[in-house]
Amino acid sequence: MRKPDPCVLVIFGASGDLTARKLIPALYEMRAIGALPEHFKVLGVSRREKTDDAWRAELAASVQQHAKRWDAERWAEFAKCIHYFAGDAAQTAMYSGLEERLRKFDEESNTHGNRLFYLSVGPELYESIVQRIEDAALVTEGKRWCSINSSERSWQRIIIEKPFGHDEQSAASLNRTLGRVFEEEDIYRIDHYLGKEVVQAMLVLRFANTIFEPVWNHRYIDHVQVTAVETVGVGNRTAFFDSTGAIRDMIQSHLLQIFAFVAMEPPTAITAEDIRAEKIKAVRAIRPTTPETVATHGVLGQYGKSADEDAYVDLPGVAKGSTTETYAAIKLHVDNWRWAGTPFYFRTGKHMAKKCTEIVVQFKPPAANLFPGIPHQSGKVLGNRLVIEIAPFQQTRLRFESKVPGTPLSIASVEMQADFDKQFGVEALEAYGPLLIDAMRGDQSLYKHRIEVESGWAAVMPFLDSSSATIRKSIASNYAPGSWGPAAADEMMARDGRAWHNE
Numbered sequence: 001m002r003k004p005d006p007c008v009l010v011i012f013g014a015s016g017d018l019t020a021r022k023l024i025p026a027l028y029e030m031r032a033i034g035a036l037p038e039h040f041k042v043l044g045v046s047r048r049e050k051t052d053d054a055w056r057a058e059l060a061a062s063v064q065q066h067a068k069r070w071d072a073e074r075w076a077e078f079a080k081c082i083h084y085f086a087g088d089a090a091q092t093a094m095y096s097g098l099e100e101r102l103r104k105f106d107e108e109s110n111t112h113g114n115r116l117f118y119l120s121v122g123p124e125l126y127e128s129i130v131q132r133i134e135d136a137a138l139v140t141e142g143k144r145w146c147s148i149n150s151s152e153r154s155w156q157r158i159i160i161e162k163p164f165g166h167d168e169q170s171a172a173s174l175n176r177t178l179g180r181v182f183e184e185e186d187i188y189r190i191d192h193y194l195g196k197e198v199v200q201a202m203l204v205l206r207f208a209n210t211i212f213e214p215v216w217n218h219r220y221i222d223h224v225q226v227t228a229v230e231t232v233g234v235g236n237r238t239a240f241f242d243s244t245g246a247i248r249d250m251i252q253s254h255l256l257q258i259f260a261f262v263a264m265e266p267p268t269a270i271t272a273e274d275i276r277a278e279k280i281k282a283v284r285a286i287r288p289t290t291p292e293t294v295a296t297h298g299v300l301g302q303y304g305k306s307a308d309e310d311a312y313v314d315l316p317g318v319a320k321g322s323t324t325e326t327y328a329a330i331k332l333h334v335d336n337w338r339w340a341g342t343p344f345y346f347r348t349g350k351h352m353a354k355k356c357t358e359i360v361v362q363f364k365p366p367a368a369n370l371f372p373g374i375p376h377q378s379g380k381v382l383g384n385r386l387v388i389e390i391a392p393f394q395q396t397r398l399r400f401e402s403k404v405p406g407t408p409l410s411i412a413s414v415e416m417q418a419d420f421d422k423q424f425g426v427e428a429l430e431a432y433g434p435l436l437i438d439a440m441r442g443d444q445s446l447y448k449h450r451i452e453v454e455s456g457w458a459a460v461m462p463f464l465d466s467s468s469a470t471i472r473k474s475i476a477s478n479y480a481p482g483s484w485g486p487a488a489a490d491e492m493m494a495r496d497g498r499a500w501h502n503e
């Protein structure tokens with residue numbers, strides 16, 4: 001694997017939560033395993049005046065809290081590469097100073113003119129920052145050349161956080177702005193779910209084995225569930241969340257990415273181009289939901305009052321009478337040869353019964369029942385089920401039917417389990433770390449392509465635009481905190497003769 005290139009990581013939004021809670025702890029972890037480039041600098045950009053030392057001290061407190069292991073000496077060594085630059089990213093004036101600071105790094109620290117810009121700011125600032133990066137000529141090598149021959153030339157790349165736009169049009173507009181300044185090869189649309197071990201492990205599970213792929217299609221699979229539910233509420237992010245909602249926050253981004261890995265065809269090779277080409281095809285094959293079917297294919301919810309928190313709609317920062325969803329369950333069909341007739345159900349929610357991120361692949365029962373009169377622990381043959389758990393545990397479980405020892409003949413469902421944490425004895429890395437290293441290496445395999453993002457928006461828009469009015473209007477407090485969501489979501493499944501995997 002190619003070593004990451006020397007570079008400066010320029011974080012716009014340095015005072016934000018993401019920088020302190022995720023990015024810096026992830027980089028600290030990467031340094032601990034020797035994955036960072038030898039010549040490397042972090043330059044945090046934010047408005048407040050602060051010295052390098054003051055910022056380092058703030059970050060040290062956060063790393064102690066969020067990194068898996070804290071070692072004061074190791075931190076002190078790592079912190080030397082962290083610097084701060086005070087400036088308003090929305091003002092042109094600061095960019096000349098920024099340019100000068102970056103040039104100084106190149107002279108003193110051999111960072112070779114390589115820059116990795118990270119937009120960790122409010123999405124409303126994305127386009128103006130990209131424009132200012134161009135105006136200040138911070139993308140010095142022009143476009144295409146820097147990616148092709150990065151060992152000889154300097155490169156400038158950009159990582160953009162989600163939400164990437166708020167609908168198809170705004171995502172396309174952001175893509176156009178980015179495309180005017182950077183080549184597609186230098187644009188890294190990040191989704192931290194793609195840095196999770198188990199999501200990547202889907203590729204290996206599906207394509208390094210022979211037993212799954214022959215049955216991985218509509219002939220054998222009844223349906224797939226992709227779930228990401230959390231026990232926490234929206235916390236202090238009400239302003240962000242109320243203008244975003246669960247579909248934009250989770251389904252359009254994270255859950256559709258998981259879907260792409262489950263539904264894609266085998267890539268020709270494990271390269272960014274090949275993987276992304278297949279993911280794009282899978283996302284584009286999602287059948288558009290018509291306004292007439294939104295009500296039967298989607299359920300939205302808002303959590304009600306709990307013992308220690310107000311109902312969502314009464315939280316400070318939430319608009320009066322807000323109809324923003326804290327829960328969403330949607331059904332999508334995929335119109336291609338492999339998946340025609342096999343629905344995918346997506347579900348996400350705050351303040352739910354448990355924290356759980358998983359993929360459930362429910363196989364069809366056998367075509368003929370050879371054991372009609374035989375007692376079954378569950379009353380009937382259930383069909384095989386593969387559960388790929390991403391969080392809280394990294395596990396894969398396969399359910400199948402088995403004879404109960406003894407006589408007379410009776411049947412029970414049993415489960416085989418592979419536990420990644422126990423099996424390999426290694427702790428999963430914070431998802432952002434390997435993704436940042438990939439960007440420094442110029443590997444986009446685990447980043448989203450322009451078309452994937454735009455097609456993802458197209459798939460969920462009917463559940464967000466005016467077509468969703470019927471399912472949106474009566475959502476206030478329609479599920480209790482700590483529950484499995486609104487009853488209507490269970491009814492949606494029951495109408496299809498199915499049930500959510502709530503175990």
Ligand code: BG6
Nearest residue numbers: 162192228230249250254357391
């Ligand atoms: C973020 C969302 O992208 O993912 C949050 O904005 C959510 O609302 C979080 O809580 C969940 O991430 P994870 O890794 O804990 O599943």
